[in-house]
Amino acid sequence: MSDCLFCKIANKEIPSHCVAEDDYSYAFLDINPSSLGHTVVIPKKHYFSISEMDEQDLGFLFAMVKRVGLLLGETFDSPNMNIGINQGSCAGQEVGHIHVHLIPRKANDEGGSIQSVVASYNGEDLSETVERIRASKNKNKNKE
Numbered sequence: 001m002s003d004c005l006f007c008k009i010a011n012k013e014i015p016s017h018c019v020a021e022d023d024y025s026y027a028f029l030d031i032n033p034s035s036l037g038h039t040v041v042i043p044k045k046h047y048f049s050i051s052e053m054d055e056q057d058l059g060f061l062f063a064m065v066k067r068v069g070l071l072l073g074e075t076f077d078s079p080n081m082n083i084g085i086n087q088g089s090c091a092g093q094e095v096g097h098i099h100v101h102l103i104p105r106k107a108n109d110e111g112g113s114i115q116s117v118v119a120s121y122n123g124e125d126l127s128e129t130v131e132r133i134r135a136s137k138n139k140n141k142n143k144e
């Protein structure tokens, strides 16, 4: 996509600090790091979210996430990190090209877990919740 920041980074039209690259994926340092070594991994092809990705590209993306995770673990001498995707504006996605954040963590760094991004659970019974999710699954099946 011509006006996408991360497409431009993947195409080297905009400079970045490349951490790793293959034919399908590109990993670079986040310009506003949450911790030392904070890296972003993107597919070279433009997708907004994982829902749109074909499964092969998804496999390539997560193979790169694994490689970069190992690399960061070696570099900073610790396998601790948060690995996550902000999907959609309500979830904090600012750049509309899917990307996986790898945020290295250290003991006593005062950060939280991924679950700490929100605490909006309304107390609904979990069997009711799972029924609703299953009903969507059946609705989609009937559409096929």
Ligand code: AMP
Binding pocket: 005, 014, 016, 028, 029, 030, 031, 032, 033, 040, 085, 086, 092, 093, 094, 095, 096
């Ligand atoms: P998100 O909120 O998940 O969309 O995160 C987008 C991330 O991209 C943020 O953490 C930004 O700091 C990062 N970012 C934005 N522009 C650049 C850039 N030119 N180079 C590297 N990282 C960037």
Ligand code: ZN
Binding pocket: 001, 004, 005, 006, 007, 008, 045, 046, 047, 096, 097
């Ligand atoms: Zn893009």
